[in-house]
């Protein structure tokens with residue numbers, strides 16, 4: 001196998017630590033207008049931490065942002081290099097004026113409309129400080145999710161890209177091109193844009209060369225992206241990836257983990273960013289009907305013994321969308 005481009009299909013999900021759970025729901029479900037599609041818990045460690053998922057109408061792969069609200073546990077990460085710095089979503093062409101006005105009206109910290117790599121984009125910030133951007137992409141024909149305030153003509157489609165803060169580009173480039181099979185599409189100043197296979201939405205990764213930015217935290221904690229996941233089809237493909245990557249010498253690739261909604265393994269890329277490979281053959285609808293996604297806290301079978309303790313510990317969250325989806 002030359003590289004993994006025939007096995008990986010672009011971004012599966014992005015996972016970040018945030019502060020309060022309800023604040024996070026309000027940001028993604030109300031401000032960004034993604035559908036709140038799953039309430040579950042972090043599957044590692046002893047302390048109950050929510051794991052919240054937001055996606056398009058059917059929670060399709062490549063649209064799902066997930067978060068660990070860490071305010072209750074009081075754990076905070078330090079932003080820096082070696083992390084995903086910006087998570088990008090696609091929006092329809094001509095929609096950024098709507099979004100700029102929306103961020104103004106809703107008091108959401110944001111930047112100005114800029115153009116890079118031939119696409120207009122607008123940065124904005126989660127209340128915990130995480131940076132996001134909206135990128136106009138007329139070629140992205142994926143489904144969306146509409147809300148009372150956000151119509152199909154402007155709604156977020158799914159991921160455009162992640163932008164990684166990298167102190168030294170060369171070895172990160174080697175990992176993404178030689179191992180994963182991305183190719184360098186262009187460079188503008190400190191930004192390097194890479195694409196996988198046919199490129200475009202969810203198949204784009206950007207490096208921002210930031211040699212003077214100190215290393216950020218690798219922990220689970222509020223205010224930082226923990227990892228980006230890339231989609232594979234099946235367990236067989238996941239095993240092939242693990243075999244291939246460890247054979248090259250990245251032997252810190254993790255065991256295959258059962259995340260209930262998918263199976264995963266993780267490897268630390270040379271630039272410091274944790275990359276996950278995630279199967280696509282299970283999905284969020286295994287324990288809730290599609291119209292009920294996100295309506296209540298769901299636990300994997302091996303956490304059901306702790307159900308009462310977890311429900312009592314975690315602050316309740318209100319899904320503002322559930323009545324509308326039904």
Ligand SMILES: [Fe+2]
Nearest residue numbers: 015227229276
């Ligand atoms: Fe993940």
